[in-house]
Amino acid sequence: MSLSPPRPKGPPLNALRAFEAAARLGGFAAAADELCVTPGAIAQHIKALETWAGAPLFERRSQGVAITPLAQGVLSAFSLAFDQLGEAVQTLRSRAAPRHIRIAALPSIAQLWLSPRLPAARALSPDTTISVTAMETPPNLLREPFDLCIFFRDLPIQPEELILANDVIFPVCAPELARRLNEPGDLENIACLHDSTWSGDWKHWLETEATHIKAVGPVYSLYSLALEEAKNGAGVLMGHSAMVEAQLASGELVAPFHNKVVLQRALCVSMTPSARENSAVRSVLNSLAGRKLI
Amino acid sequence: MSLSPPRPKGPPLNALRAFEAAARLGGFAAAADELCVTPGAIAQHIKALETWAGAPLFERRSQGVAITPLAQGVLSAFSLAFDQLGEAVQTLRSRAAPRHIRIAALPSIAQLWLSPRLPAARALSPDTTISVTAMETPPNLLREPFDLCIFFRDLPIQPEELILANDVIFPVCAPELARRLNEPGDLENIACLHDSTWSGDWKHWLETEATHIKAVGPVYSLYSLALEEAKNGAGVLMGHSAMVEAQLASGELVAPFHNKVVLQRALCVSMTPSARENSAVRSVLNSLAGRKLI
DNA sequence: TATTAGGCCTAGAAAAACTAGGCCAAGTAC
DNA sequence: GTACTTGGCCTAGTTTTTCTAGGCCTAATA
Structure with a gap:
């Protein structure tokens, strides 16, 4: 007959993010990797969420976890929601600081291809700041704060990607x-x-x-x-x-x-929808490519 | 030339939620109210987000805040994302604990209309737990963890609402x-x-x-x-x-x-999409209504 | 039979979030 | 005009959350 418990709270947002990553990637270790925390942190988030919901989301097996049908059933809704949230964040970021362009690239590309081309790009638009972050695997542009990402991709490429060089x-x-x-x-x-x-x-x-x-x-x-x-x-x-x-x-x-x-x-560049509408991004990209790419 | 800064982080999720609420409701105080925190907490979240983005989101005026065009432009994307996230959470909750039904109602309705009807509903499905939370204003069912919400609504009602009594x-x-x-x-x-x-x-x-x-x-x-x-x-x-x-x-x-x-x-009930597909919710609702409502 | 991969747990440290309380400016009521 | 109210800002300090470290366990693999 519990009348008027203070007001039931929703689950912590960070736990939801941890759940989405763990369910999508199929393991706590992989999720920890994506979110740049330790697996223990993920385990705690998942446990908190399971306690909140009152049902297990993963079946713990000795060599990893198996997702329950319950969790599998709601995963796509969570992924979609976080993708949209990420896209909104990207739009906010790129509109708030349209002159600050962030590029993600493979370390070797950053150093050997990008680096020699940056001075010209900077000279073209002196009021633009260009940051370069090196990483091994391409970031999910809907989730991570980059405007451009430059990696090698197997052919055929995705429609939203552009070829810089074979x-x-x-x-x-x-x-x-x-x-x-x-x-x-x-x-x-x-x-x-x-x-x-x-x-x-x-x-x-x-x-x-x-x-x-x-x-x-x-x-x-x-x-x-x-x-x-x-x-x-x-x-x-x-x-x-x-x-x-x-x-x-x-x-x-x-x-x-x-x-x-x-x-x-091919060496490919991909960008967020909000980057595509940013003229500073376009001019930097065309300068890097050495031709009118977009 | 900042090469490889550790890895730029996205903004804190809680700050995004605070921003969405403040932008939607047009003020920090209202947002604080919705999120059950003090206005100071909202102010801090907003400031953190503004620092992250590098641009102001609200113009501080003496009798409140005015939303900037930038913030206004991304608000709907954030609202949509949080609505979807909330819906996913609701689905998770109602599938994880389908036998725990949470009802939100006006205090007077809870005590004078609902309370006398609950024993019969409970007797009908003894394995179902029914919680009742009293509140002055109807919760946003996409965001807050309730299956049913029972309030008076002005006619004409929304299509997703059902009339319990005039x-x-x-x-x-x-x-x-x-x-x-x-x-x-x-x-x-x-x-x-x-x-x-x-x-x-x-x-x-x-x-x-x-x-x-x-x-x-x-x-x-x-x-x-x-x-x-x-x-x-x-x-x-x-x-x-x-x-x-x-x-x-x-x-x-x-x-x-x-x-x-x-x-x-009319006295109306509304429910989440996930509650509608929950047979325990349907049987409780029909028992409360005294007739086959859905 | 080691080694590894992947999780679990607990304690403690670090970071984030929140509150409290004082301050300020502009409307509003008297 | 003077006081009050509203809504936000700031700072300090506290509480809560989050994360890490490090040890333990199991099953699969070398």
């Missing part, structure tokens, strides 16, 4: 090392520098050659580090056209072979 | 007092009990009479209190059919005059 690979190395390389078979006893993100590059390129040799050599977690090593003559790097163009132009690196392989992948 | 008013009093009342003119020297919520009732009823007398008497902030006084013979109360029927049936109160006025208003 991904073309070919070996590159320091000029003095190149003198010792006349044909791919000469790679046999040379260090072939690998990047951990694109570990299949060498295999892929060699398959287009008549040779059966294998590329062996050190693995780097950062492409820019491998590139630095290549400049120092430490070995031959599999170059991505977008990221070695500056070094080829300056002569720090050369391409010892003619064979260039075009991958089914 | 609102019919007529004077009522204790039987011994009624012996001294033969015609409305006899009210001249009798205390006419007023309820602060429906202060116009007496005037309205008297206008339908040929008499020109005025009803004077004490004002009560709770209808049930006025009703108690009437039962004790303290005066004549303007009865609302839905709320005095039990007392009329038991003989504690009688209606001294024949004239009954049907107001352009």
Whole structure:
């Protein structure tokens, strides 16, 4: 007969966000990763929400959690709501500070492709601030505060994405090392520098050659580090056209072979709907692309 | 050139909720009221959001705040997002605990109309828990955790509302007092009990009479209190059919005059979409209504 | 048989949110 | 004109929430 309990409260918003992430990604650890907190924090949010609702949302199994039908049934509604909320936040941010453009990019792209192009873009619109954040995986633009995100995408690309450049690979190395390389078979006893993100590059390129040799050599977690090593003559790097163009132009690196392989992948930019309507974003993007993209 | 700042964070969700409420209601005080916090808390949330966005959202004026065009422009997107979030929460709650039904009602309705009907509803489904929360203004069912809300509504009602009873008013009093009342003119020297919520009732009823007398008497902030006084013979109360029927049936109160006025208003129930698909809610509602309502 | 992956729990630390209470300006009532 | 009311601001301090750390457990994998 509980008459007039103070006034029942809704669940904490942060717990809802944690639930949505955990349910969508299928685990607390993944959700923790997305929200930049520890898994324990997610577990506590979920427990709070389960207590509030009075029913379990996940079945705890030893190697992870399994989502209950109840939680599965409401997940899409939550995802939709948070997407809309995120979009509203993005719109607010981009209208409040239209001259502050935030770009998310792969670390190697940020350093090797973006960085050389930024001075020109800044010179074009001096009152615009451009921030660059490096990250391994593309952010969800509906949820995270970026205007542009520049990553490699497998073809075919999504309709909202724009191609900046195709991904073309070919070996590159320091000029003095190149003198010792006349044909791919000469790679046999040379260090072939690998990047951990694109570990299949060498295999892929060699398959287009008549040779059966294998590329062996050190693995780097950062492409820019491998590139630095290549400049120092430490070995031959599999170059991505977008990221070695500056070094080829300056002569720090050369391409010892003619064979260039075009991958089914491209350097792409995607943006939020609110960024698309921001003229500062458009002019920066066109400057980066070197042509009228939008 | 800020390369790789840790990772820009989105704004706090609670600040967004405070902003949405303040923008929608046009003031910090009103938002504070809705969210059950002090205005200072709202002010702090708004300031945090303004700092995050880098632009003012409200123009502070001495007698309140004026919303900026920027904030006005994004308000509807936020309202929509929070409505959807609330709806998802409601769905979760009602599916997680389908046997726990929460009803919001006007205090007088809760005590005088609902309370007498609850035992029968409970007897019908013994495994169902029914909670009742009394409040002055109808809650937004998309945002607050109730399945049913029972309030008086002006006609014409909204399509999602159902009429439980028309609102019919007529004077009522204790039987011994009624012996001294033969015609409305006899009210001249009798205390006419007023309820602060429906202060116009007496005037309205008297206008339908040929008499020109005025009803004077004490004002009560709770209808049930006025009703108690009437039962004790303290005066004549303007009865609302839905709320005095039990007392009329038991003989504690009688209606001294024949004239009954049907107001352009009805006792209505509204429910969330998720409540509508809950069979426990439907059976309780039909039991309360005394007929098959849905 | 180790190791790892993924969760749980608890205690304590850190951060966020809220309240209280004093101040101020502009209407409004007397 | 003078006092009162309304609505917001600010600051300090408290309360609540949120997060982390670190230990424990289980099952799958090497």
